[in-house]
Amino acid sequence: MKARKWTQFLTWSSDPSARGILVWLSSIGFEGNLEVIGRLGSSRMSGRDSKLLTPSPLCLVLPSIHTLTFLPERKLGDENRGRPGYPYVTGTSVLGIKYKDGVLIAADTAASYGSTVRYKSVERLKACGKHCLIGASGEISDFQQILQYVDKLILNDYMWDDGNNLSPKDIHNYLTRIMYNKRNNFDPLWNTLVLGGVKNGEKYLGVVTMIGVQYVDNHVASGFGNHLARPIFRDEWHENLTLEEGIQLLEKALTVLFYRDRSAINKVQVANITEAGINISEPYALKTNWDYNAFKNPTVGAEGSW
Amino acid sequence: MFRNQYDTDVTTWSPAGRLHQVEYAMEAVKQGSAAIGLRSKTHVVLATVNKASSELLSHQKKLFKIDNHIGIAMAGLTADGRVLSRYMRSECINHNFVYESPLPVGRLVVQVADKAQVCTQRSWKRPYGVGLLVAGTDETGPHLYQNCPSGNYFEYQAFAIGSRSQAAKTYLERKYETFMGCTKDELIRHALYAVKESLQEEELTSSNCGLALVGIDEKFEILDPKKLQAYIDSMEDATKEEAAPTEEQPPHVAAGALLTRESSGGVEVPADGDGPSPMET
Numbered sequence: 001m002k003a004r005k006w007t008q009f010l011t012w013s014s015d016p017s018a019r020g021i022l023v024w025l026s027s028i029g030f031e032g033n034l035e036v037i038g039r040l041g042s043s044r045m046s047g048r049d050s051k052l053l054t055p056s057p058l059c060l061v062l063p064s065i066h067t068l069t070f071l072p073e074r075k076l077g078d079e080n081r082g083r084p085g086y087p088y089v090t091g092t093s094v095l096g097i098k099y100k101d102g103v104l105i106a107a108d109t110a111a112s113y114g115s116t117v118r119y120k121s122v123e124r125l126k127a128c129g130k131h132c133l134i135g136a137s138g139e140i141s142d143f144q145q146i147l148q149y150v151d152k153l154i155l156n157d158y159m160w161d162d163g164n165n166l167s168p169k170d171i172h173n174y175l176t177r178i179m180y181n182k183r184n185n186f187d188p189l190w191n192t193l194v195l196g197g198v199k200n201g202e203k204y205l206g207v208v209t210m211i212g213v214q215y216v217d218n219h220v221a222s223g224f225g226n227h228l229a230r231p232i233f234r235d236e237w238h239e240n241l242t243l244e245e246g247i248q249l250l251e252k253a254l255t256v257l258f259y260r261d262r263s264a265i266n267k268v269q270v271a272n273i274t275e276a277g278i279n280i281s282e283p284y285a286l287k288t289n290w291d292y293n294a295f296k297n298p299t300v301g302a303e304g305s306w
Numbered sequence: 307m308f309r310n311q312y313d314t315d316v317t318t319w320s321p322a323g324r325l326h327q328v329e330y331a332m333e334a335v336k337q338g339s340a341a342i343g344l345r346s347k348t349h350v351v352l353a354t355v356n357k358a359s360s361e362l363l364s365h366q367k368k369l370f371k372i373d374n375h376i377g378i379a380m381a382g383l384t385a386d387g388r389v390l391s392r393y394m395r396s397e398c399i400n401h402n403f404v405y406e407s408p409l410p411v412g413r414l415v416v417q418v419a420d421k422a423q424v425c426t427q428r429s430w431k432r433p434y435g436v437g438l439l440v441a442g443t444d445e446t447g448p449h450l451y452q453n454c455p456s457g458n459y460f461e462y463q464a465f466a467i468g469s470r471s472q473a474a475k476t477y478l479e480r481k482y483e484t485f486m487g488c489t490k491d492e493l494i495r496h497a498l499y500a501v502k503e504s505l506q507e508e509e510l511t512s513s514n515c516g517l518a519l520v521g522i523d524e525k526f527e528i529l530d531p532k533k534l535q536a537y538i539d540s541m542e543d544a545t546k547e548e549a550a551p552t553e554e555q556p557p558h559v560a561a562g563a564l565l566t567r568e569s570s571g572g573v574e575v576p577a578d579g580d581g582p583s584p585m586e587t
Contacts, residue, residue, distance in 0.1 A: 160412075160413060162410065163444075163445060164410040164412070164446065165445070166405075169406060170405040170406070170407050174405055177403070177404050
């Protein structure tokens with residue numbers, strides 16, 4: 001790729017999705033040398049969550065000789081926007097599945113500050129109106145902003161008081177328009193939203209990403225859930241899951257995520273949306289098993305280590 | 307109407323507490339040719355009297371499709387009506403873009419009414435000189451609304467506006483209690499009868515009236531002249547089967563008998579006719 005003087009930059013990415021990053025960036029007009037410095041030891045980013053290099057609690061390596069210069073209007077965040085172009089406090093995966101009577105969405109209650117799991121009681125699942133629930137991964141403050149938008153929308157709709165109500169689909173599309181619009185102005189809300197609801201017997205489950213990608217499916221996940229939970233869903237999801245089976249499936253995926261995602265914690269919430277209404281459980285702990293031989297006497301192979 | 311010194315400006319109140327400009331605008335609506343609307347539990351029908359001022363002139367377009375689920379009939383200054391229908395179409399399409407679902411007709415009507423109200427409170431504007439009958443469906447079923455130049459809006463079971471609308475209204479007042487249970491064809495026939503009342507001496511043909519229909523699972527469609535003529539012919543067949551003396555006199559029957567007559571005598575318009583004529587926008 002030809003390097004243009006004014007568009008050289010550094011990106012962090014995890015190897016499998018390096019190509020994904022290349023494609024993404026070239027599609028928004030950036031060309032240049034992409035130097036993958038190497039995987040940050042504690043990196044937990046999937047393709048979508050990779051960030052452009054800017055000082056942030058997640059970056060611990062000095063910049064290389066390629067300096068970071070952007071055209072002023074192309075930068076992902078500056079004083080004029082009043083918001084940084086990178087996330088600080090982030091939530092990890094959100095999982096969603098449809099089941100017989102409705103939709104189940106689950107997430108843990110952690111918010112990380114870079115590699116530190118800073119906040120452990122963050123509710124990342126919020127009900128919006130009577131029929132809809134939104135779960136978010138990514139920057140928590142941006143999620144709070146999105147909740148403000150949705151709140152205004154729901155209030156407006158409620159005030160009409162004319163027998164018409166917003167359906168989950170309406171809210172989904174509204175959010176997509178917002179995310180896509182902000183992305184076009186290089187000022188994204190750094191979230192992947194999972195949206196679920198039931199209206200007039202119809203179950204709805206969809207996703208919106210920070211660049212405005214929108215889709216619906218029978219089972220969805222965001223962040224690391226895409227890599228770890230969705231294969232489990234593909235194998236074990238079927239049309240007529242009961243509530244218990246659905247929760248079991250979600251808990252299985254959440255447990256895997258707790259084992260393998262370093263920013264997940266063992267405190268989760270599961271939300272159940274049915275025609276009758278929305279019910280978000282109190283946070284509870286998953287059962288985990290650490291009783292493996294490999295974990296006993298960990299220093300047996302290397303005296304003096306811990 | 308008489309002239310007085312308080313009617314030059316829309317922003318001038320008269321001592322009697324009236325805005326004369328607004329009332330004159332409503333007069334313009336009353337001078338336009340008639341538009342009639344009626345609804346059942348599943349459909350709303352709009353019918354218009356299309357008067358051409360000369361033989362050489364083609365008929366004015368008074369029925370407009372706003373969206374797949376909303377349409378309007380207008381009476382009065384049709385130029386103003388076109389502007390309003392362009393606004394309504396724009397609102398519907400914007401709503402669809404953001405929410406991917408149809409704009410509820412009641413909310414659109416309020417937006418139009420608010421737009422009309424602005425023109426009654428600015429000295430550099432004038433009220434819209436057109437009355438709209440808005441037919442549409444939303445989550446709660448089919449609805450018929452009227453929008454006035456004054457900025458008011460009303461919901462109706464059945465209504466008529468324009469010149470000689472009183473005759474149509476009288477017919478509707480007689481029959482409206484049966485409308486909720488009507489089938490699509492029955493409702494169309496009622497609308498045509500009402501148009502006939504407005505036409506009075508003239509014979510009802512597909513060239514001097516227009517008809518449009520929207521339903522819960524049916525897109526807004528302006529009937530093309532062939533289909534319309536078929537309905538008109540079916541009206542006459544139905545009348546002939548009755549013991550009514552003359553053709554022009556609408557049948558005076560009790561509601562129950564009306565329904566049985568319609569079902570036995572009506573001509574069914576084939577469902578797969580030539581289809582709706584393409585909407586000129």
